Amino acid sequence: MIKLWENETVEWNVKFDFDGEFLSIKTLVDENFRHILSISLGKSSELTMDRVKRATAKAVKTLQGLGVASLLFDAAPVIELLGAESIAAIAQGAELSDYRQENWKQQKASGLKIFIDVAQCVDADAVLAHAHALIRAVCFARNLVNCPANILTPKEMTRRMTEAAENAGIETQVIDETEAKALGMEAFLAVGTSAKHPPRLIVLRYRGGKPEQAPIALVGKGVTLDTGGYCLKAADSMRGIKGDMAGGAAVFGTLLALAENHIPVNVTAVIPAVENRIAPDSYIPGDVIGSMSGKTIEVLNTDAEGRLILADAVTYAIRCEKAAQVVDIATLTGAVVSMFGFTTAGYITNDERLNRAFMEAYSRSGEQYWRLPDFPEYRSLLDSSIADISNVSSGGCGTITAGLFIGAFTEGKPWLHIDIAGTAWVGSPVFEYQTIGATGAGVTTLYELCKSFS
Ligand code: BES
Ligand code: ZN
Ligand code: MN
Numbered sequence: 001m002i003k004l005w006e007n008e009t010v011e012w013n014v015k016f017d018f019d020g021e022f023l024s025i026k027t028l029v030d031e032n033f034r035h036i037l038s039i040s041l042g043k044s045s046e047l048t049m050d051r052v053k054r055a056t057a058k059a060v061k062t063l064q065g066l067g068v069a070s071l072l073f074d075a076a077p078v079i080e081l082l083g084a085e086s087i088a089a090i091a092q093g094a095e096l097s098d099y100r101q102e103n104w105k106q107q108k109a110s111g112l113k114i115f116i117d118v119a120q121c122v123d124a125d126a127v128l129a130h131a132h133a134l135i136r137a138v139c140f141a142r143n144l145v146n147c148p149a150n151i152l153t154p155k156e157m158t159r160r161m162t163e164a165a166e167n168a169g170i171e172t173q174v175i176d177e178t179e180a181k182a183l184g185m186e187a188f189l190a191v192g193t194s195a196k197h198p199p200r201l202i203v204l205r206y207r208g209g210k211p212e213q214a215p216i217a218l219v220g221k222g223v224t225l226d227t228g229g230y231c232l233k234a235a236d237s238m239r240g241i242k243g244d245m246a247g248g249a250a251v252f253g254t255l256l257a258l259a260e261n262h263i264p265v266n267v268t269a270v271i272p273a274v275e276n277r278i279a280p281d282s283y284i285p286g287d288v289i290g291s292m293s294g295k296t297i298e299v300l301n302t303d304a305e306g307r308l309i310l311a312d313a314v315t316y317a318i319r320c321e322k323a324a325q326v327v328d329i330a331t332l333t334g335a336v337v338s339m340f341g342f343t344t345a346g347y348i349t350n351d352e353r354l355n356r357a358f359m360e361a362y363s364r365s366g367e368q369y370w371r372l373p374d375f376p377e378y379r380s381l382l383d384s385s386i387a388d389i390s391n392v393s394s395g396g397c398g399t400i401t402a403g404l405f406i407g408a409f410t411e412g413k414p415w416l417h418i419d420i421a422g423t424a425w426v427g428s429p430v431f432e433y434q435t436i437g438a439t440g441a442g443v444t445t446l447y448e449l450c451k452s453f454s
Helices: 049-065 076-082 086-097 124-146 154-167 177-183 186-192 246-260 306-319 334-340 352-365 376-382 398-407 443-452
Strands: 002-004 012-017 025-029 035-040 070-074 113-117 171-175 200-207 216-220 222-226 266-276 325-330 345-349 369-371 415-419
Touching (some): 002 086, 025 049, 049 070, 049 076, 086 124, 124 246, 171 177, 186 266, 216 443, 222 306, 246 325, 246 443, 306 325, 334 398, 345 398, 398 415
Parallel strands (some): 070 113, 216 266, 216 325, 325 415, 345 369
Antiparallel strands (some): 200 266
């Protein structure tokens, strides 16, 4: 954790400069024989919070590589240009790059001590405390996503989320198989009963806003493992399947940070938690199933399971939680990875106001998103000859049609759908503040989005 510096002796001092190319590094020994690492933020006229975050992360990783045990950031030049909030960017860069995933090795990594000198900045304590809550939430989400699926079953994910939520003063409710059946959640159950480990619908209510204000619903895909079901994935595609609950982890992390920072807004998270496996009586291609909304669905591919559980979760959020607007987030399609790679998530929305708020939110968080079209011609690719809708497209456009499938269950509410299949985890880091594996994608942006509605 990064701490305010109180004259502790450190091995290395990190300075920011504006010389040369962004992220270029120089090392030197000063007149007092102190080790200095100087990292460039690029031109001062082009300085952004994101650049501060990335440069900080690079400095930490570089010094970690040298086996350094303690270091100190001189934040003064950055605070002077960007204000006290830049302390949050430094904290994020330092701590997110220093994240170590929970592991089952017997030897644990040693802790790096990171300090920050904020000169005379009076707001530093408050900014740092808020930043830490958000960073903890990102790391909590990363831990969930990195956790192997034999350990993180729907039940265990429920236990971890409800425990942390209750500690943060968030109201929790867990809907089990029997209750889901009573609610008519046939699409959720079609996937959820494909495994011995039973499904759970996790509902978390953070009420920091006015009691009469209808909540924003954050709906996150919680597939704790995705084999593809009877449309079994190939061995190579099966390696990342434990991370298919990254959307659920993102909405959970968002709620945790909002609650810890007492943001005055009402947000309800709905996380359908299931395994997508093969059981003797699992659903198979060709089946027609019902849903909580009443719509019937022709299942043409059991590997398109995320949209099925999300459809019922969205209906639940609107009808039972009375959500005023709905944001869903999911590792939904391989197609978004082909389109945007690992740097950018795709999104769809039916509402211009929500779109503007979302654009503002990701410009603050520094995450990258790109909007996809929702033309009616795409919706007709989901037409079925025997049911109200089909769960796969008859003509490609996989990311758009997957989103529009969920959109068919939004009952006219302002809605925004995010596909993080490419950004939820990285084989090798794309941005400096990432580490191998889960990225915690979505948490910082959804936090900014909800905060903007407070
Ligand atoms: N969870 C996967 C999507 C995915 C793919 C996430 C690669 C991360 C990396 C999802 O459930 C899935 O299998 N989608 C299918 C949909 C298809 C059958 C219509 C896909 O994208 O191939
Ligand atoms: Zn999936
Ligand atoms: Mn799948």
